[in-house]
Amino acid sequence: MKATGIIVEYNPFHNGHLHHATSAKEKSGADVLIAVMSGQFLQRGEPAFADKWARTEMALAAGIDLVIELPYAYATAQASDFAKGGITLLDALGCESFCFGSEQGAIEPFLRSYKLLADRRGQYEQMIHEAVKTGVSYPMALNKAYTELVGETEGFADLKQPNNILGFHYIDAAKKLNSPIQPITIQRIGANFHDPIRSGTAIASATGIRKAFFEDTSIEELSVYMPEASVLALKRFAEETGSFGSWNRFYPLLRYTILRERPDGIRKFAEVTEGIENLIYDAAKTEDTFENFIVRVKSKRFTRTRVQRMLTHIYTGFTWEQLRTFQTPTYLRLLGMSAAGRNYLNRQKKNIGLPLISRAASLDDSMGKLDIHATSMYMLGLGKTAMKKEYTSPPLYFG
Template sequence: MKATGIVVEYNPFHNGHLHHAREAKRKSGADVVIAVMSGQFLQRGEPAFVDKWARTEMALAGGIDLVIELPYVYATAQATDFAKGAMALLDAIGCESFCFGSEQGEIEPFLRSYQLLKEHSVEYEEKIREAVQTGISYPQALNRAYASLRGKNEEFADLTQPNNILGFHYIEAAKKSGSTMKPLTIQRIGANYHDPVTQGVSIASATGIRKVLFEGGSVDGLSPYMPPSSLKALQQCRTFGSWQQFYPLLRYAILREQPENIRQFAEVTEGIENLLYEAAKKAPTFDDFIGLIKSKRYTRTRLQRMLTHIYTGFTWEQLRSYQAPAYLRLLGMSGAGRNYLRLQKKNIGLPVISRAADLTDTMGMLDVHASTMYLLGLGTEQLKKEYTTPPFYFGDRDSK
């Protein structure tokens, strides 16, 4: 059986994701689509809107055949490490290709951009250092350095667009690891990442969908933008994950430490621990807190990743101890996905773990701990859910 891989968060799964899954399968000619999905915390440094089991169920109902969890250490990392972890898992499970959605819509500009930066790597790194020294954020420095090399040549990818950026890093990670997976891309359609829900269209952004529900809108009102299976899963959720929901526990986690102790947590740098500590004293809500700490130098995403690590207790020492994924955590499968695992068993490059009790290495135990902290933030009493939830099996549907 032939497999193609995609990297997802499904926060939550909507019609745009459905389109991506179908097009990935069509374009690759694969028999199964394998999704590497972030767990309870996401790349932009946020708690997932709904837990990973609900999102797995949405994914399988939407045509995905295997859902593999991206470990916390990669799921909450900057784009380069996020991509590195995801590509390693897709390669290990035997994908012949990977397919990402992009604003660019064509793969050749990404390949040319990769070659450009590879050939001018020394100059590129120097331009980044110079840009950072002007006081701008690291992502802005990357854009400035790349733009100076690219010039006005439209044969290269536009790396100012969020999906293009991630797509480039997927290609970069795969090529640097020596993977033989073929990169593919499809044109992103419909709403952009931050766009609000718009009447009269069938594809809305996940951000817009979340905003509707956070502002008291009904799940039923989202029916034009989401498959019925996703709507059903949302209707069963009592609480949705957000920093607003988690803030009392985050505030406690910050204030229980002295500023010098906050420095130990991953991504906390340059003395910002003092600002975090003082802001936590003053701010009654998360929005107030972010307003006190956000600056030109620190993007909201970078700050939220810091806060995620403080909340979960993830340290610099832990971050630096991980080199590569050590396992494939199975969250769910279709009938076709189960057949794929059975047929490819001898060719899969990492152990497939289906029970949390078998996650005995430090990376796996971190995933279990992060999941417990997520469930605590939701206010649920089911803190053992990580151990009691088996991989979701979606009937005998063959992947169509």
Template sequence: MKATGIVVEYNPFHNGHLYHARQSKIETGADVIIAVMSGQFLQRGEPAFADKWTRTEMALLNGIDIVIELPYVYATAQASDFAKGAIALLSAIGCESFCFGSEEGAIHPFLRTYELLNGQREQYEQKIHEAVQTGISYPKAMNRAYNALTGNSDGYADLTQPNNILGYHYIDEAKKMGSPMSPHTIQRIAANYHDPIDKGLTIASATGIRQAFFEEGSMKEIANYMPVPSLLSLQEFNRQYHAFGSWEQFYPMLRYSILKERPAQLKRFSEVTEGIENLIFEAAAKEHEFEGFIGRVKSKRFTRTRIQRMLTHIYTGFTWDQLRSFQTPSYLRLLGMSEKGKRYLNQQKKNMGLPLISRAANLTDPMGKLDIHASSMYLLGIGAKDLKKEFTSPPLYFG
């Protein structure tokens, strides 16, 4: 059986994701589609809208064959480390290819970009360093360095676009690892990453869907943009917890996590740097709501995403020392599978590059224990009564 891999968050699973999954199978000629999915906290430094089991259910009900979890250390990282973890897992589980959605829509510009940056990596890194020293954010520094090397010529991937950036890093990491997986991409359609919903369309960004729900507080506002199974899964999650994941929901616990420390102690948490710990502490002391808090802290140098990743690590207690101790994923955590996915795993079990783990009790190394802890902190923030769901939730199976 031929497998292709996709890297996802499904926050939540919408019609655009369904299109991506179906087109990925067509593009690669795969029999099985495997999703590496972020767990309870996401790459932009946010709690997931719904927990990982609900999002796994959405995936399986909409044609995904296997869902494996991207460990916390990679799921909440900046783009290159996010890609490093995801590509390592897809390679370990035996995918012959991977397919990502992009604003570019064609693979050749990404391959040309890789050849350019790989051939001038030292010069590229130096230009980024120089740009950062001027006080601009890291993403803007990367773009300035990239434009200096390309001369704004045609034929290269546009690395100002969020999905293009991730796509480039997927290819870069696959090349670094010497992975035999072939890269593919499909055009992102109808809605860009940050776009609000357009009531004349049936495809919207996950950002737009979440925004519409939180503004209106009604499933009716988002029903047209999601497959029916996804909507039903969200309704069940809401029935169980009476809330969805957001920093507004988590802010009382986050605020406590910040204020119980002295400002100097906040520096030990991952990504907290350059004296921003003082500003974070002062903002938490003054602001009763998350938007007021984040408004005090973000700046041209410290983007909202960068700050939110810091906050995620403060909330979960993830330190610089822990971050530096992890080099590569150490397991494949199975969250769910279809009947076809089960057959694939049985076929591949002797050839996998990492151990396949289906029970939280077997996550005994530091990376696995971190995933369990982060999940408990998510459940605490969402108001769950049972914080041990990791141990009572076997992989989902839809035969």
């Protein structure tokens, strides 16, 4: 059986994701579609809108055959490490290809860009270093250096676009792994990442859907943008928890943690750098809402996304010391499967490159224990006491 992979968050699963999943399977000619999906906290430093089991249910109903959890250490990391984690897991599962959505819509510009930067790696890194010294954020420094290298030459990937950037990192990760896995891209359709929802279309970004919901648009009113299974899963999740994940919901606990730790304690958490712990502490003392807090802290150098990743690690207690111990994913956590996915695992069992874990009780290393802890903190943020959900939730089966 031939498998292709995708790296996703499904926050929540919408019609654009359905297009990506369907197109990935068609374009790759694969029999099985495998999704590596972030768990309870996401790459842009946010609690997931719905937990990983609700999002797994959405994915399986839409035709995904295997859902594998991307460990917290990679799901909440900067783009290069996020990509490394996802591609490592897809490679371990024997995927022949991976498929990402992009603004570019064609793979050749990415391959040209990769070759350019590989050939001129030393110069590129020096240019990034010089740009960072001017006070710009690291992502802006990357883009500035890349733009200078490319110049007016056509045929390269536009790495100012968010999905193009992530796609480039997937390719870079596969090359660094010396993996035979082949990249495929499809044209991203409809809304861009930050776009609000628009009437007259069935495609909206996950950000737009969440924003509309928190501005008092009902799940029923948003159903035009999502498959029916997603709507039903969200309704069940809301009935179980009484709310959806957001920093507004989690902020009282985050604020308490910041004030308890004080600057000296904040400094130990992953991604906290360059004295920003003082600003974080001062903002927590004075700002009653998360939005006011984040506006106080973010800046040209420290983007909202970067600050939110710091806050995620402060909230979960993930330290620099822990981060530095993780070199690569150590297991494959199975969240759900279809009949085809189960058949694929049975056929591939001797060739799978990492331990396949179906129960949380088997997550006995530090990376796995961190995932269990992240679920506890996520449930606490929702105001629920279901701390043992990791242990009581077997993989979902969609037959």
